[in-house]
Amino acid sequence: MEGEINNFMMVCLSVFTSLCYCYGIGKIVSKGTLRLLTIVPVVCLFLALPLNLHSMHLVGISSFFIAWLANFKLLLFAFGKGPLSDPSISLPQFVAIASLPIKIIQNPPPKTSKKGHKSLWNYATKFLLLVLCVRVYDYSEYIHPKVILLLYCLHIYFALEIMFAMFAALARTLLKSELEPQFDEPYLSSSLQDFWGRRWNMMVSRILRPTVYEPTLGFSNQLLGRKWAPLPAIFSTFMVSALMHELVFYYLGRMRPTWYISWFFLLHGLCLMVEIAVKKVVTDSYRLPPIISGSLTLTFVMSTGFWLFLPELIRFNAFAKTLDEYAAVGAFVKDACGIRV
Incomplete structure (x- = not known):
């Protein structure tokens, strides 16, 4: 336990030092290819850092926060986009926004x-x-x-x-x-679009929108027109999400991927495309009531999760390891506080 905490502290120190470097780069190197080249070593480091940890919780945090979210934010930053490119941002804000799953509301209204x-x-x-x-x-x-x-x-x-x-x-x-906010009661979702775009882990949708969805949408507009351009943009977004989830699952289990996770997200991407296409051609009067569409949405999400998502976690005993870590943390805290049972 103590060794893993020490490893995690070293990972945190590496992240902090690297982000300070990136903050300085942003002040002296113009956005574009040159800034990207100076940031690529940090991106590679962030991809390697989760391999220094073994705890399910710490690996999960470092792989999602650093290898995925922070790297995507840094790639946007290289081209002067994203939340890190605000010229008024301070160093503490830069580090926090880059390394944590948060997004600051710019100029919030009084209410x-x-x-x-x-x-x-x-x-x-x-x-x-x-x-x-x-x-x-x-x-x-x-x-x-x-x-x-x-x-x-x-x-x-x-x-x-x-x-x-x-x-x-x-x-x-x-x-x-x-x-x-990061979650908005996903069990109240009325559709797949509502679930993935507005309620479930909104940090992912916020980072995938400028990095994948919007560039693909701009390209698709020229080929398909404004009405149907969102469909390939949605599928591309789910493809990237699938690959990043496969990476996170590799960090967690250190096992060869079976690609079930990718099939889970590709299936949901295809179904969301169909849902949006139907909405474009069917009037509101022919749509299902929210209570029915919501029940169908949750049933679909959970059934596909049972089929494709959860088996991957079970394959490397994720839940058993998680329970062991809860027990280890409890024992560590008791020992640190001198509690004897």
Whole structure:
């Protein structure tokens, strides 16, 4: 445990030093190819850093925050785009925005919309539900396997939202800035478009939009016209998301990919294309009521997750390792505090 914490501290130091270097590069090197060349070594380093860790939680954090989000933000920064290219940004803001799954609301109005922002009671309830899921695993031999898979889905959702909220709270306190929300109750989604674009892990959609969706949309406009151009742009975005998720899963399991994760995202990309195409030709009066479309959306997301997504986590014992880490952290805290049971 102590060795892994030391490794994580070294990773954090490497990230901080590298981002300070990138911040300085932004002041002296003009945007474009030359800035990109000076940043490429940092991108390569960020791709390698998760390999220095072994804990499921720390590998997950470093691979998603650094190897994916930070690298995409730096690539945008190389060409003068994205959240890091604001000329008024300070070094602490640069480091926080690059390394954490946050986005500062620029010039928020006096009454900022609370959409996606939740109360402490909301997070407390989800934390208790997460604890309950973990405790229920002790009785898994008495529970139907499909129910266990449902618990895994809830475990992933609660853990991700709580973890992101903790980092957002830290960033909000340090930066004194209003941040955009990261999740917005995805179980209330009324369609796949609503789920992926507005409710589930909105940091991913925010970083993929300027890096993949918008460039592909501009190219598609010339070939297909404005009406149908979003379709290939959506599929391209899901392709990139699939590849990045495969990379994250490799970091987590260190096993040869089976490409089930890619099929999961490609399937959802195809289905979202169909959904949007249907919306373009069908009037509102012929569309399903939200309660029905929402039920179908959640059923589709969970069934495809059971089929293609969760088996990859189960393949390298992700949930068992996670529970072991919870126990290890508890034992470490007890030992550090001198608690004897």
